[in-house]
Amino acid sequence: MRKHLGPTYVPVLIVAASIVLVSLLPLTNFQVRMATLLFIFSVVVLGKNLLMGYAGQISLGHGAFFGLGGYVVxxxxxxxxxxxxxxxxxxxxxxxxxxWIIGRPILKLRGYHLAMATLAFGSIFAMFLTNAVDLTGGPDGLALDMASVRLFGMTSRWSWYWVCGLVLVVVMYLLASVLDSPTGREMRAIHDSETAAGVLGIDVAKAKLHAFVISAIFATLAGCCFVMFDRYITPHSAGILRSIEFVTMTVVGGLGSPIGSIVGAAIFVVLPQFLTVFHEYEQAILGLILIVILVLLPKGIVPSIAARLRPRRA
Structure with missing residues (x-):
């Protein structure tokens, strides 16, 4: 047990130390905001990685859960x-x-059928947010008026930096605990082969549902943090494009890699800020960069680099 415990929790320590070290740098308010957004989106991608990278299930509807948390608040x-x-x-x-309600029927599907079912759920939820004008504000969104959060006399931005950083560390610890449990081992077995896992006596449907529910809760928590930090939300935050962004972050960073989840989120949070100088070509250049990354590093950034460094160590 102790032998397995070490490597599972190492990413938690790395991220916690990185958050502390980054706080010592002379960051501008904009850079603090980017770091906070990175923490928030990383929480979603960690949940996506549990579902996709470990349980092997594809979901294109997690933008809906992100929006659910934001709009409830x-x-x-x-x-x-x-x-x-x-x-x-x-x-x-x-x-x-x-x-749990929507996962029980749709997780009986596989492959692109599952992806289409979750996509339909996300589309329906986004349409509801757009059309329920009296409740959600419709396409214009909804502003949140809440008192500024100030921890130990710090500014509001730095306070949110620490709040969202703590949330990220806690989520990483919970993820490591799940992966270190029998449920986590069942998920990895399902990822390799659902048929073989079933033959070994694993309740495949139950394990898939656990992964889906946990990842949905992580996405909802991130949505709550996002709207309290940004104080504004629109249906775009729960739309299809947002769900696709979460999937892309997960794949680019690396499936089955907690650190890869944060790297993938960083690509989408930080890189567009450097591409704004290209104006109307920004999205095209970002797409080209992502294609190059996936061609050169097909397993994602972190797993591919780790695989290339491993033989050199040997």
Missing amino acids: AVGAARYGLSPWLLTAGSLPIAGIVA
Whole structure:
């Protein structure tokens, strides 16, 4: 047990140390904002990696769960004056129940059928947010009015840096705990072969559902953090493009790699800021860079680089 425990929790220590070290740098407010957004999106991608990289299931609907968390907080606080923190705590079991309800039937599908089913769920939820104008604000979105968060006399931006950094570390620890448990080993077995896992006595449907529910809760938590930090949300945050972005972050960083999840999120958070000088060609250049990365590093950035360094060590 102890032999397996070490490597599983090493990424948690690396990320925690990195968050502390980065805070010592003379960062501008914009750079602090980018780092905070990186922490938030990394939480979603970690959940996606659990589902895709370990359980081997494809979902194109996690933008809906991200939006679910954001809109529960925004609507509850803006329309009914409830505490955003209490709404965040309440949104997590709601997300788990929703994921369990929709996951039971759709996770019986495989391959592109599963992808299309989750895509349909995300599309329906985005349409609801757009059309329910009285509740969600419609296409214009909804603003969140809440008191500034200030920890130990720090500015609001630095306070959110530490809050979201702590959330990321806790999520990474929970992910490591899941992977180190019998449930995590069942998920990895399903990833290799659902048929073989079933022959070995693993309840395939149950393990897949666990991965889906956990990843949905992570995405919802990230959505709550996002709307409290940004104080504004629109249906775009829960749309299909957002779901595709989460999948791309997961694949580019590397399936089955917690550190890869953060690297993949960083590519989408940081790289576009350097491409703004190209104006209308920004998206095209970003797409070209992603294609080059996937061609040269087909397993994702972190696993591919690790695989190339391994023979040199030997």
